[in-house]
Each structure stands twice: as C-alpha cells, then as structure tokens.
Amino acid sequence: MGRIKTIARRSFLVGSAAVFGGVAFGTYMYKRDVANPLLADVKAGEATFNPFVKIDAQGVTLITPRADVGQGAYSIQAHLIAEEMDVDLATVRIDPGPPSAAYYNGVVGAEAMPIAATSDTVLARTGRGAADVLGKLLGLQITGGSSTVPDMYERLRTAGAVARETLISAAVEQTGLPREQLKTDMGAVVLPDGTRLDYVDLAATAAEIEPVQDVTLRDPATWKYLGKPQVRTDILAKSTGTQTYGIDMVMDGMVYATTRTNPAIGGGMLGFDSSVADKMRGVQAILPIKGGIAVVADNTWRAFQAALAVECDWGPSPYVSDTKAQFEAVAASFMDDFQDSRFKDLGDVEAAFGEGEVFEAEYRIPYLAHAPLEPMSVLVRLSDGRLDIWTGTQIPRFMQDNAAKLAGFEADAVHVHVLMSGGSFGRRLEDDYVLQAVEIAMQLPDTPIKMVWTREEDFTHDFPRPLAIARGRGKVMDGAVDAFDLRIAAPSVAESSLARLGQPAIGPDVAIVAGAWDQPFDIPNYRVTGYRVPAMVPISSWRSVGASGNGFLHESFMDEMCHAAGVDPLAERLRLCFHEPSKKVLEAVGEMSGWGSALEPRRGRGLAFTLAFGVPVAQVVEVTDTDKGIRIDKVFVAADVGRVIDPVNFEAQVSGGVIWGLGHAMNCELTYQGGVAQQDNYHAFEGMRLYQTPEIEVRGLENGDKIRGIGEPGVPPAAPALANAIFAATGQRIRELPLSKSVRFV
C-alpha cells in the first residue's frame, strides 16, 4: 500500500461541514483528517472504513463513543450508523471504542459561548464553527451538554454510508457486476439474482480498496430505524437485570478496595491509626492516599467496614464551609467588581425604572448533589508499564491524560475501557475516584483492584451544582411586562471543573446565566447580568447545567411579572416571543393542558418555559392543595428538537427530566457544615417517589432548524412550573428551593 493510500485508509470523512471564520491555528490542521483508532487492532481479513465501523470474522461492530449514562446514547448512535449501513441491529455488536481524538465533540464547546440558540448571525455561525474546530484540535472526547445527537447525527450516518458503499465496491470487485445492479439489505450486498453476499464475507476484499468517501445520505422518507420507535439495544438486559455496569466488572485475582477521605472538603489528612481496622476480617492492606486512606480487602463490604474503623485525624476545610456563610458570600457578590457577563441588555432598564413602582423579588437555589444510583466505582490494573482502567465515564481522554500524569506514564500506556453507567447527571465528568484507584494500584502493582465508594463517600465528595441567588427588578406598563432586570450571582462551574481537566476557563462563564439571558422574548427593557461569586467548595456540571437553576430564577420572576401586569402568563409569553419554534411549544402546551379552562377550587396550573441547549421546552404542572399537602396531578410538556429520531426515547428522556426536575425542586438541597455535606445518603436527599409521580404527557415538535439533544432540556422548566402552580392553587409565592421548606407534599 502506497503512502497516499495509507493516509487515505487512515482517514475518515468529517460529516458536518462547519462554517469557520479562520482562526490562528490555520485551516490545515482543522481540515486534516483524524487518525482512525480502530486501525491499531485490525488484522488480516478484517476491515475498518472509519472510526465507527469495524468488520471481522465474527461480524459487524458499531462504535458508539458517546457514553451511555442511561440516556440511551448507545442505542441512538447504533441506530444512526445502522440506518445508513443497512444492518440488522440484532446481529451487530456495539462497542464504545477506545479513547481517541477521532471521537471529538464538535458541538459541546458552543454551549460555553455566549451564542443564543435563536441567533443565526454570521458571528453566531462563526462561533459555532470555532467550537467544532476547537473540539477537533483538542480531541475533546466528552459526553455532555445534550450534544450526542446534534454532534453525531450526520457524522455517524456518514460513517454508515461510507461503510456500506465501500462494501458495495468490494462486491463490484468480486462479481464484476456494475454498481447500479447492486443493493444492500440488512447486512448483505444483494446481487440481481437475489444472491446475498454477507458484509462479513466481503470484508477481506473491502479492506484492500479505498473507502468510498463520496456518499449520499438516505432520504428520511426511506428510513427504517430513525424517526420511528425503536427497541433500545440495552432494554432486554436492563429489563432482566442482566445489564453489567461499571460496578459489575470483575477479573480473576482482583482485590476489593474503598477509600475514605476527609469529609470536610479539601481538608486533607493529618494522620491516621489503623490498628483496629488492620485486624478486621478480610483486610489485606490499609494504604495512605492523597487526603485520606484506602482499604484493600477480600470483599467490598469488609473494605467499607474497615474504612470506617480507621481513626483519621482530619484537617479543616479550606473553603467557605457553612451554608449560611456560603449564601452570604453569594449575596455579597452583587457588585460591579464581580460582574461576569451582561449578554442581554435590551432597551434602557434604568430609564424604565425612573418613574412609578418597581417590583422586586429575590430567589435562591441550593447546592445539589449528582447522586447517581451506581456509586463511583472503577477497576484498575497497573502492570508492566501499562495501566488499564475500566469504568463508566463521560471523559475517557481527560481521564487517560490525568491518570498518565499521576502514574508517570505516557498517555498511550493508559487504556481506558468505557463501561455502561448506572446514572451520572454530570458526576462522571469527573475522574477523582479513578485517580484514587490509580494511587492504590501504584502501591499494589500487578493486582487488579476494584474500588467502590460508599454512598456516603459519594455524597460528601461530590462536586455539586452551585447555589445561586437571583435578584429581579421589574416594571409593568399598560398591562404588559415592560422592564425585566434579572441579576444572578453564582460561583463558576467552568472555573472549577475545567481546572480539574487541565483546561483554561477563559472569559465570562455562560453557565451563570444560561437559560436566562438567552430566552426568546422581546421585552422592551430586558437585562440579564451574571455575577461570579469567588470560588467556594469545588463544583461541577449537573443535569442541564446553568439552565437547571436559572430556569427557576427566570421563570419564577416572569410569572410574578405577568401577575403584576395582570396578564395571563401564557398569553404574555406568546406576545413577547420572537422565536417561532418557541411560540409553537407554548401554544402546544397551552392546548394540551386546556390552559385557561376553569379548575376546581384548590387546584392550580403553573406554566414555565426554558430554551436550553437549543431546545425550547414549555411545561404546565397541575397541582391540588389537599388537606395533607400539595399533590402534583399532571404535567404537560412540549419540546422541539428539530427532528425526533426516536419518539419513545424522546418521551422517556423528557419524562425523566421532568421527574428529576420536580423531585429536586421538592426535596433536595446539599448544605454544608464545617465543609461537610450534611446530606450523605438518599434518606436526606430524596427523589420523587413513584406514588408522587404525576402522569406526564409529552409532545415532540419538529419546527426547529437544527436537530438537538433532549437529555437535559426537560429539566429546567419543571421547578418553576411547579412553584407557579403552587402559587396558582394557594396564592403562596415560593422563592426558594427546595419547595419542601415552604410547603408539604403528599
């Protein structure tokens, strides 16, 4: 194989043609194709045409590099490839693949830029293009920001089409028949006489020819999988309890470990006495690690028990460590010195406030833990200068780099094997637990070590969603919202989490105001200002990130302003809305819920709308004020993702987001005392119970100009819609989460 061919063989097509305004890196690096990581393992007779498809004697493997944390990402990715490749999903294997720059995320970076999803200016398009370029240059393999579908929609279908066309070319070469006479059907090229040449049998020939890069994607009218309800690839295993998650990974000769570090965040360890724990049954070693100890035992339970029996001398937390003081720090940050952004500044707010009564309100949201059902766990093995890591993660490449630095290895000596996750909600964007396991492995080389955290360790060492305070000032004029000034103060997630990933956080943190500054309303005087609170406890992204809390802040204030103006909250939003897809979801939810129709006494409807991750979502919550407390009766949701590629998964993600949003709004906060999170298990941080869960009616609209992801956008409007419904039913306006501080739920 000649050099040119070698380069071509190692390349693949970039599916989405990003608009790029030209930046300092030059265009060469950007346009150059990324190496196909699957080539490293390809043997004679096997074929790979791009980083997403591999064929060997056993069959076809589809590579699904975005992590599945319960959102159905493996399924969706597999369906995208299979649709164009024309294979039966029941016959193929699905593999998340190795960490590789080829699996960069070209979309998620745009979420960190102050580009409104509703903006289609040259500047906005350039910014999105730059995000794609940066993602590629940095090899940013990351799952998050509801970006899997928008990022992979074309790329994976193109990969499938390239594979299919290349296999057809192989059939042309084998049979001598003209291309026009060949078609494909579920894993085989079909000859005019009906003879089927299986892809597997064509692989050897296909491996010798140039991949066909000039492909045309199928017309959606001919789709077999996409756009229709599909059986998730993991549903059988999950329904029968046979799904293996990261925590289920086992290996011959492995030992079981757990760690215990100072529950006072960042406080470190001054010393420890393990004399009691040393003698406990099954304990094999008690080792110092950064900030605490690790216990190695012959099973996880014994490791847990021994870890609790170690007497530790903890240092004090270096952070602002009590929730009262933390909120005071937030409240003290509404000052010019701390202003971080003002991306929205329409009209003249100050002038509008010049005369007459100004309405003011303050809102608060607490820290929240991720609390994935599968606690943090990992299996590591360090042997012969090679480090293997098996875990559920959203950041395999960052993990690879951080583990390599810690172990003193080159990155290519670290092999991250991504496994299915039992939930994440943003927690698996961190690798702190893996680095602890690597520390253990460095002290116990040649031994597979399975490290599992207790739930308490998980809660007390989470990087929570930040707390925030919003101060709203508004004015109504002639029965309409005229001035809307929202100031939001919160610590910066970007500043905290990017530092742990070794990345710089440049410029304002959009997350502080996301889901508030970028809402599609033309209020005459409309301003949203972000204030960056100096860092306190380390924080991280939480399902729907900035919008998760800002939806409550913006939409509670919007509801109050509509009531102050004496106008219907739905009618006023529709009047102010300039974005057609957003209008359509508002109209849809109004129609679904019978908005405006009479309700029995002590019942109420609340409306909220948030456009986040490019997805406009409107929700109406119906509640009843019973003698024993608030009952949530029903929720109506309309959302627009441009194109719904799996209606069942779409509905599941939206419903899950609503339940997640409502449950946390009702019950959850993470408070600190002396730097220690006071809620250390689910009894104190309670999800919505099954019997409390309302009927949820979901409608997916397809009016948006781009395809979008739906993992997160269902979350932000849930809390404000519930609070607004409680106001409608009881007249009680609640401005602080969780709502259970103010009302009781049945």
Place this chain on the structure above:
Amino acid sequence: MRMLIAVMFIAQPLAAQDVTVTREEGLAAWDRVFAVASHPRCTNCHVGEQGAPMWDGLGYGEDRVHGMNVRADESRIGAESVPCRTCHVTSASENTVPHAPPHIDEAWRLPPAEFSWLDKTSAEICAQMRNPDTNDGHSIAELMDHVKTSKFVNWGFAPGAGRSMPPGSTTQLAQDLDVWGAAGTPCLDG
C-alpha cells in the same frame, strides 16, 4: 413460704387482687399509656384502614407516609406479592444501621385496621383500648401479656440505630395497663 406468697401476689395483676385503685390513679396511668400509644413508634403501624404505614421519628422532618407507599391491605402483611418482609427481614440481629429497614424476629405486619391510633385523641384511643371489639379481642390481662411478650412492642422500646423511642418500658406499660384496668378502665369522656 411467706416469700413465695409475696412473689405470687406481686405477679398477679392488680385486677385479680383485691386492691383499690382510684379513678384518678387510673386516669393518670392511662395518660402514660396514651403517651406510648400516640408515639410515632406505635402510630407508624397502628394506622387503621388506610393500611399505609407512616414514617415519623426518623429524622426525616414532618410525619409522612412510608416512602415506598406500601399498603398492608386486609391481610395486614402488605401487598400479597410484596409483603412487608420483602424489605423488613425476619431476624433477631440488632438494628444497628440507620435508615435501613428495621427487622425483628417475627413476621412483619400491621395491627388490625380497627386498632387504629394514628391522629386519634386520648379519649378515642382509650375507648378503643378497653373494648375487645376494637383492641384485637384482648382483655386487660391479655393486653398486659401482649405488651410484655410481643416482639413488635419490645422492639418499639429498643428500635436501635438512632430511632426515637416512646417513654418508659414494656414493664412500665404493663403496670400502667394494670392500674388502669384495676380502676375500671376509666376514660376522660366517661
């Protein structure tokens, strides 16, 4: 011999002896019984026809319905397919883990629906307690025996793992029932 007689005398319920107990003494004893009967450790299970056990005194804030929303149904042992013992194991081990489902060495069930104490007044429970139709068919002597021997009642006074406890002890409770019975089971409303 004298000692033996004394022991036999003490072991006999007051009601079986010729001892005079005033109505005031009986009502005072009832107040102590009510303090136990109305304690969340007891009312969590004496919930009546609703069949939904409660969670209170667990440090979870206000009184509330058992988080898994179980229903004891007529059998009082839980849904037939998901009885209480699905989570509450039958075991004599200590209850040492907070927030874990407590276990005792007896089959888990709720008391009979008519023996309902939740949200009831002292007078209401008093009337229930002295009536065999609403106290699971017990005489006072049988009630005394019940509180001394029932594993549920005994667990209630030593639930472990930081759970709240009613005042007194099973011995004290039995004595108070005895005094109350000897006084003619007086209730404030008659």
